[in-house]
Amino acid sequence: MQDDIEQAAIGLFNEIGGGFTLDQLQARTGLSRATLYRRIGSKDALLNRLSDENLIRLDDSLDMDVRVFAAARKVVGEYGFLACTMEQIAKEAGIGIATLYRHFKDKESLLGRFVAEMGPKLVIRQTLESRDPDLERDLKQIIEIGLRFGHHNQDIAKIIFSMKPAERKYLAALRRDSVSTFSRLIQYLEKHQRDGVLRRDVSAEDLAMNLNGLLVQYSAFGPAYLDRPLDIERDTDAILKMFLQSARRAP
The missing domain is CATH 1.10.10.60 (Homeodomain-like)
Structure with a gap:
């Protein structure tokens, strides 16, 4: 049906x-x-x-x-x-x-x-710019969107992540964004660092790259090379748990 x-x-x-x-x-x-x-x-x-x-x-x-x-x-x-x-x-x-x-x-x-x-930028940006930020809720939504997008666009994702510097620069110019979605994610994580929620001994840029890497591994690498079908609910929970375990400030 x-x-x-x-x-x-x-x-x-x-x-x-x-x-x-x-x-x-x-x-x-x-x-x-x-x-x-x-x-x-x-x-x-x-x-x-x-x-x-x-x-x-x-x-x-x-x-x-x-x-x-x-x-x-x-x-x-x-x-x-x-x-x-x-x-x-x-x-x-x-x-x-x-x-x-x-x-x-x-x-x-x-x-x-x-x-x-191609990209779900608007939804992600609305999440990152929420007036009522909630780290776990916001990250869960971003991870869910990222997993679906990466899985449905594996061909383009592979190109993007294997680009040489000249092509990355060209793609950045194509996007025509004064502030990229990735930059907004960094700013969002920096805010939670300032609030004492996330650790400060690792840069927000490194935290964002870590999250991006997990999304790529689960949405593209696992299904393509490990014959591990994407499971949005399972994989979202796993990524969220691993990221927060490594990114949260120690009590």
């Missing part, structure tokens, strides 16, 4: 095509963005699953953005962010290069929007 999210997504897809937004899906389901991310990982992952189950005909109804972003995902997965070209993306999308340039003025514009569409 289809769940409420699938029914809502199918309805939106039939009405306006694959270009519907998560805001529209949120309004249709009445669920929060955090809940949507926990349950579907990303809109792209949801559409692909519905297509695989023959509940929608994705190839026949793709709008330009969805079509181009699907092509960009494949090309970036093969060549990386820095080396891929507009010509490669246009060819993969099955459109002319002139058509692609009419929709995106250059490669940076295209990839910048592609990166923005």
Whole structure:
């Protein structure tokens, strides 16, 4: 039986095509963005699953953005962010290069929007900027979102974590964020260090990298190399426990 999210997504897809937004899906389901991310990982992952189950005909109804972003995902997965070209993306999308340039003025514009569409940044930032911070609650939500995102985007995650410095710099410029999500996580951890909750003999940057590393290991490395299926509830609890054991200030 289809769940409420699938029914809502199918309805939106039939009405306006694959270009519907998560805001529209949120309004249709009445669920929060955090809940949507926990349950579907990303809109792209949801559409692909519905297509695989023959509940929608994705190839026949793709709008330009969805079509181009699907092509960009494949090309970036093969060549990386820095080396891929507009010509490669246009060819993969099955459109002319002139058509692609009419929709995106250059490669940076295209990839910048592609990166923005991929990540659950807004939900994570809302969690990190909560007016009522609760360390365990906030970290649990971030870990759940991170696990789903990493699992559904293993191809892109592998590229990001194997990047050379020049490509990392290029990707950072694409994101166009004055303060990155990672930087906000560092600031969030620093606040809890100042409040005496987290240890101060290790930098907040190192604590953030430790948490990021655990997310990668559980969402990508375990399923890919250890044949250990992702279990969101189990793995979230394990990561949260390990991180807090090492990061909390000793009594």
